[in-house]
Amino acid sequence: MNEDWVLYEVFIRARSGLEHKHVGSLHAADARMALEHARDTYTRRQEGVSIWVVRSSEIIASDPEEADALFEPARDKVYRHPTFYSIPDDVKNI
Amino acid sequence: MYTQALDSSGAEPGSPASAGEVERERRFQERIDRDEKIEPKDWMPQAYRQTLIRQIAQHAHSEIVGMLPEGNWITRAPTLRRKAVLIAKVQDEGGHGMYLYSAAETLGVSRGELIEQLLAGRAKYSSIFNYPTLTWADIGAIGWLVDGAAIMNQIPLCRCSYGPYARAMVRICKEESFHQRQGYEIMLTLARGTGAQREMAQDALNRWWWPSLMMFGPGDAESVHTAHSMRWKIKRFSNDELRQRFIDLTVPQAQFLDLAIPDPVLRWDEAAQHFITGPIDWSEFQTVLKGHGPCNRERLGARRAAHEAGRWVREAAAAYADKHRDRVGGAERHVQTV
Ligand SMILES: [Fe+2]
Ligand SMILES: [Fe+2]
Numbered sequence: 001m002n003e004d005w006v007l008y009e010v011f012i013r014a015r016s017g018l019e020h021k022h023v024g025s026l027h028a029a030d031a032r033m034a035l036e037h038a039r040d041t042y043t044r045r046q047e048g049v050s051i052w053v054v055r056s057s058e059i060i061a062s063d064p065e066e067a068d069a070l071f072e073p074a075r076d077k078v079y080r081h082p083t084f085y086s087i088p089d090d091v092k093n094i
Numbered sequence: 095m096y097t098q099a100l101d102s103s104g105a106e107p108g109s110p111a112s113a114g115e116v117e118r119e120r121r122f123q124e125r126i127d128r129d130e131k132i133e134p135k136d137w138m139p140q141a142y143r144q145t146l147i148r149q150i151a152q153h154a155h156s157e158i159v160g161m162l163p164e165g166n167w168i169t170r171a172p173t174l175r176r177k178a179v180l181i182a183k184v185q186d187e188g189g190h191g192m193y194l195y196s197a198a199e200t201l202g203v204s205r206g207e208l209i210e211q212l213l214a215g216r217a218k219y220s221s222i223f224n225y226p227t228l229t230w231a232d233i234g235a236i237g238w239l240v241d242g243a244a245i246m247n248q249i250p251l252c253r254c255s256y257g258p259y260a261r262a263m264v265r266i267c268k269e270e271s272f273h274q275r276q277g278y279e280i281m282l283t284l285a286r287g288t289g290a291q292r293e294m295a296q297d298a299l300n301r302w303w304w305p306s307l308m309m310f311g312p313g314d315a316e317s318v319h320t321a322h323s324m325r326w327k328i329k330r331f332s333n334d335e336l337r338q339r340f341i342d343l344t345v346p347q348a349q350f351l352d353l354a355i356p357d358p359v360l361r362w363d364e365a366a367q368h369f370i371t372g373p374i375d376w377s378e379f380q381t382v383l384k385g386h387g388p389c390n391r392e393r394l395g396a397r398r399a400a401h402e403a404g405r406w407v408r409e410a411a412a413a414y415a416d417k418h419r420d421r422v423g424g425a426e427r428h429v430q431t432v
Contacts, residue, residue, distance in 0.1 A: 004206045005412070007199070024262070025196045027205055029408075030415035041192050044185065045269075064136050 007056040008034040010041075012048035020052050028053075126327050131257040134200040142326055146256055147201050149328065154194035155212045155219035159393050161187045163227040164236060172230060179276050180233065186269050193262040200258045213398050221379065222309050224387030231284055231291075231298035237277015239299075239306040239344065245270045246340045247310065255327035278347065285351040292353075299348065300356040307371070308379045310337035338368055345369045 005027040011020035023042050028034035034053040078084050119139055132138055161184050171177035195205055211217040222240055251263040284295035311333040323329035348355050359372040
């Protein structure tokens with residue numbers, strides 16, 4: 001059995017003006033093939049106008065076990081949201 | 095295309111080893127009960143992982159083997175329009191296989207291992223694909239009934255607890271609907287055609303009706319692993335529930351075609367608001383599942399031949415990639431940088 005080709009993650013920009021979004025992954029021998037496979041696998045119905053492929057091994061991810069510690073500091077800072085402030089109804093356009 | 099009876103064998107939740115394990119399992123179940131999605135790097139019980147690998151792999155294999163009975167008719171499609179449609183459908187099924195293999199790989203199994211299991215005949219795939227496609231009407235019946243049953247099975251999987259599987263299913267379900275509609279359109283054309291064409295359509299319905307009902311897997315009484323899969327939200331409805339739903343939607347569609355469902359005792363039950371079918375011949379299902387269906391050997395033979403015939407292409411691509419890397423040194427960037 002052959003070794004699998006390199007695993008790539010695929011990101012697609014659905015329309016001009018939108019960000020690239022992760023859609024899945026695929027194996028390819030090199031970057032060009034990864035782009036071509038991504039075209040065939042993920043854009044058979046005009047789902048995109050641009051494709052990024054990234055070797056999966058290049059992605060550095062946060063540890064789900066540390067999610068609490070990582071995101072906890074933002075939890076009690078409700079004053080970062082506009083709804084935290086009460087402004088009388090009579091004041092317009094704010 | 096689809097999957098059936100996917101939880102038919104394999105891992106059971108074992109007795110947890112330690113108090114720590116018990117606690118982790120409890121917290122895991124709580125997340126599932128809160129309808130949180132489980133992602134690849136999250137902790138999960140071994141049995142959950144194994145159940146998913148088995149189910150997703152069987153599902154992926156089904157998509158890939160499912161290309162064969164229809165691919166068989168691409169060169170003989172009656173018009174250019176039908177040919178283009180069939181190519182697009184078969185290509186979709188290949189894509190479905192790719193989405194699903196990718197989802198299975200996030201659980202720690204390699205693509206090579208999965209392919210190897212399929213080619214060695216150690217993996218299961220939906221037994222529906224071990225029936226032959228004898229006439230053009232079979233392509234209609236497959237799209238209408240087999241893809242129809244697949245959709246019924248797959249829609250609840252879009253809400254499965256495992257994130258990568260659920261997301262693959264969303265993508266697949268979006269694509270399946272055209273598969274069923276093009277099949278029904280073929281049936282409609284034949285049913286409104288000449289006497290011979292009507293007969294061909296009826297014959298295809300006769301042969302595909304019961305195998306399609308069997309795609310939902312054994313009856314609930316025999317389906318041993320349903321409870322775990324339900325608790326883990328891998329499965330949301332029982333085999334019999336989904337089968338009944340399919341029957342209720344499909345019988346009126348057959349009536350519209352003015353074709354007869356091959357079931358002499360089929361009747362509408364006014365009180366239950368359901369169509370009630372005659373008994374399903376499960377011995378036939380078991381025979382096909384065990385590898386003695388009309389086309390089991392042919393399907394795997396075709397897969398192996400395709401794998402072997404493509405070997406030189408894969409080797410050439412790998413050699414080219416190696417050479418290119420050596421020469422340019424990390425030349426992954428012929429693509430414009432982002
Ligand atoms: Fe399909
Ligand atoms: Fe499919």
